[in-house]
Amino acid sequence: MLGKILLTLDAVALLLGAPLADYNHTHIFNPRWPPHAKFHAGQTITLxxxxxxxxxxxxxxxSFSDRSTPTPLVAQFRRRAEEDSLRTAAFLGSIYWLAGLLAVLYPGAEGIDPEFGTGFPQGPGFAVGAMAAVLGWALERKGGSALM
Structure with missing residues (x-):
């Protein structure tokens, strides 16, 4: 269960992070940004x-599937389906964060516009988001539900 909680926290951070960070004067409402840059900010928020x-x-x-006592074959299928779902959740929950970490490697890319500061302030948050997704999956994979 602890793994699912970490994956859920990751999802909540995805739900709130980009809209709060980008739908403001530093991005969407920044008059210095050309329309195409605002398009990509909107694309990032939507993603x-x-x-x-x-x-x-x-x-x-x-968690919402049929919980009747299954045959051994059905039980095995359900376990595999749940494992696949959690792998998929971890993959989907880490894509945005990994893309953010790698984006600064593009020529001329910076984590923040010079008018608002320097550096890569979102870097630690991106790393934590990616780690939450992977750690959540790993805990569930190793039977982390016994931790709660």
Whole structure:
């Protein structure tokens, strides 16, 4: 269960992070930004929302399935389906964060516009988001539900 909680926290961070960080004067409402840059900011916000919802779905979908006593074959199928769902949730929950970490490697890319400061202030948050997704999956994979 602790793993699913970490995946859920990751999804909530995806749901709120980009809209709070980018739908403001530093991005969408920045008069210095050309329309195409604002298009990509909108694309990024929308991507984080979609990934958040998909991460939540794959994290919790097995919790809402039929809980009747299955045959051994059905039980094995359900275990494999749940494992696959959690792998998918971790993958979807880490994509945005990994892309953010790698984006600064592009020529001329910076983590923040010079008018607002220097550095890569979102870097630690991106790293924590990616780690939450991977750690959540790993805990569930190793039977982390016994921790709660």
């Amino acid at each position: 984080s929302l979609i990934l958040s919802l998909a991460t939540l779905y794959y994290t919790w979908r097995s």
